[in-house]
Amino acid sequence: MSITRRDIFKSFLPKKDSIKWQEVSFPDIASGLETYKKPWDESAVRHLLRRTQFGAPVAEVEYFKKHSAKKAVKELLDTTVNNPAPPVNNYNDDKVTDEQVPLGQTWVNATNNSGMLTGRRIRSFKSWWTMQMITQNRSIHEKMVLFWHNHFATQTETIRHPQFIYQHNLLLRKYALGNFKEMTKAITTDPAMLRYLNGALNTKKAPDENYGRELQELFTIGKGPGSHYTEADVKAAARVLTGYKIRPLMQDSAFDPLRHDDGDKQFSAFYGNTVIKGRSGKDGQQEVDDLMNMIFDQPEVAKFICRKLYVFFVYSNITPAVEQHIISPLADIFRKHNYEIKPVLEKLLTSKHFFDVANRGAIIKSPVEFIVNLCREYNVSFPAEANYMSRYDAFEFMFLRSAYMQQNIGDPPNVAGWQAYYESPAFYKLWVNSDTLPKRNQFSDRMVLFGYRTKSQGDFVGIDLIAFAKSLQSPENPDMLIQGSVQYLLGTNLPNDQQQFIKTSILLSNLQDMADHYWTNIWTSYIQNPTKENKTIVETKLRQLYKYLMDLPEYQLC
Template identity: 35%
Template sequence: MASLNPFGGALGRRQASHLLKRATFGPTKLQIDQYTGSTAAQILTQLFTPVADPNPPSDPATNQPWTNPKPTDLNSENGDLITFFRGWWLELMHREGVSIRERMTFFLHTHFTTGFTTVNDSTALYYQNALFRRYATGNFLELSRKICMDNAMLIYLDGRLNEVGRPNENFAREYLELYTIGKGPQIGPEDYTNYTEQDVQEAAKVLSGYVNDEEYLETDPDTGLITGILRLNGSNLANRHDASVKTFSNAFGGTTIQPNALVDGMATQEAALDELDQLVAMIFNQDETAKHICRKLYRYFVYYDITDEIEQDIITPLAETFRNNNYEFQPVLEQLLSSQHFFDTDNGIVTDDSRGAIIKSPLDLVVGATRFFNVGIPDSSSDLQQAFDVSFRSLLGNMNDQGMSFYDPPEVAGYPAYHQNPEFNRNWISNNGLARRYQFSDVLVENGDNQGFQLDIVTYVDNALHISNPADPDVLVQELIDDLFPEIITQERFDYFKDDVLLDNLSAANWAGEWNNYKISGDDTAVRIQLEGLLRALMQSPEYQLY
């Protein structure tokens, strides 16, 4: 029986590492050291500690943000600004401490999907990202209301084209199917258990009359962030909004939504906005909405396979917590990430372990490696041109080569790995993508001048905070494996990494001699060759591809 009961007591090293890897984009060795022996609740307290909002991205052409309110002729081209924005977000992930914020910001991007090739507006993308970050550990219901007027979303799913007499149902359909309540079992050609085609049509009417603000002057009073606008005529009436009575299907109890104030047959601004509030409230009053989002959280943080047992023992009580807390993320995440089920202690079956059961995305692989090995990447605040034009373009390119166009999912449902049944995270693995994953270990240790960053594995190992005794090959290999691999490996695998790779079938005494010679002479040639070979073997192993 799967259990959401809290895991009691101190966490061992692999348990602490498991929580940190799932809740962040990868811990450093020092962070694993620091939190080993803590309780799950103590780590979660740190993960949810508020952190300051980051400064917006800057344009190397002006050394200033371009989002206040939008680019001018002095700024770089839009395509470059989009790349700077994407690199800026990667930098936040790379430098973030023990916090769940960026991990959840990315979750929201995978959920409320937009892509830069369709939106093609760096300012809209930035403010959407800022909106996700604002609600990353906050209220999902409120965010689901705000996303309806988000500039990037209005562009991406054609909400700006939806007006009375000329309905566009794209956003309304995805809002129901993907973003809130989900389909449920199909009951007709275009009808589902949780909503029908009638509901899509009626929701589209509620959502009519909104457009993206091309001048970026409209500010949301709650968040202080730039938002889209409700189109009004000179009398402040929503003349592009459908002011008719909207009648929803039995899936929503036959609910009706209509403006509470009309002038000359048009809704007032307040009345149109109130209809949007009514729509969101109607959807979130359904039990299935909480369940749909909890399933996505479960697949994101735990495992893709939701069995009948998981649905009953995990999803249903999580959804109850979600609803009882007015759709606040934090109580649900704390319940899930501190549970016996998350730490695989709710039963004695070893074949259903979720630890080491998720294939790393290219994002997790790239950012996780740069974080764990403390790879020095130029700070955007001090060296914009090098940081963004070299380092982060290289990181983005490597992710793209591995099968992930960052901030540009291939479909409106997002990246297939987070939603496409039955493959889910196995979508990350293809013949070409796997080869490129393996090549990233070469990227880390080679061509630093060409990519703006490089891992010096000798310097990393020659630090007592990282490896306690590098001259001892057993210690060296074991301490790397303990943190890089999610599960304990067999003795045969350990011997392969130690004897065949690091020692190259020479003796442990030989390695100790080479290491001591390096320490005396400063010549690291011999040990570098062996350590880089070990790094490649570890990072190119099946075990390393999992977390």
């Protein structure tokens, strides 16, 4: 049996010839980091957009088709991104009233945190974050915010301070395409991280090794073949990091010299037997710079991050050839540019390897991607900003669906992030199981069949199927409608007999001897005379068509 990377989903189907993925090894892809140029067609554009943004809406594909791959990536990596307006109070009701923050005003500077307010503000934050992804600009920025959230994983359930959670998200936004070394230092003293990994409890009298360990194991050095730091290095790093505390009322962190261990810190041969000289007083916080310099002098840092970027944007299987011809050269670029993220992404995303046909449609969408892609590719409309109660309600519905599918933004399962990005050999396949696959199908079916009505105002949030069909070329032609829909939603071609089945059973109502003009007449009648009756007939057919397509295994891939 010939197996391709697009066959990845078959392992979940109840067939006798289901693939045993632990026994499968794909041949190496020969393409490397040389610049990709042609063909710059719809397939290449969709692949780039689905990996770098959330989904590939028709209008976005048409826009980027006019570019080259190099120009498209350059625009997607544009770093002139301003912070969005902050989340607001959408949570007042007959049970809870925020005395400090009026309805519709932001709570991010409020000082009155209580149990009830904290939980509701966190939900407001998650709704707000979901809003940013669905309404994103033409940029890779939102995808990178999610990438770094998975890398520097924190949990709102543990932090339990909405303002710190929001500030942490802003920090990810600030450095998303910036300097990784500067980002790591900022994360180290970030109030949310200090609370999450006990950094605020780390003192000279009671050293806490939690952050010192994860800084090396998960955030910088990793656990790759070149990672040989020791347990003594963890203890020494913890001593360097003593002295930081959280100031909840001021909503920041600060260095307290009295809590800092000012003795010398000895590191292992892996770090060249470096000794970080102890400092007293306010100078103690300079030891963090020494720690960062020591860690980032290790070549393994660049390789570790480049591997994670590869898994996130390209594919999960890093073969020896990929390590040699993709990861190592990217790591060299990373170090050459002093850990600037943008040059690495630009090289990877403009490469022949990234655009290799074998890498297209080979990743199972995460729950966030599944939901946000659907909303963006169908151009789902949401309540206006002025109607913030209903608007936040709609985005809350979306993030809760993702949580039900086992990706709860703001709350990955642990400090390592979601298993689908690191658990070998399964990786992305962990997103889909007997619990989550039906929930995916139920969500897409609901959005096609009857959508969602917001709790506060009853506003409709769903797919305008007729508008989507109109965005395709020649929707009055059943073959063109099916082909266009398949290309945009599945990113591939279906066998001719399957497309013929779809046309006959859905658009032609199983009338075997019925010519194509049956659908053409239905569509044209509606366009010329959009009565309620004609609209119902067209929408019924389109609901059946798009429900069928989104229930296919291929719709789970990007």
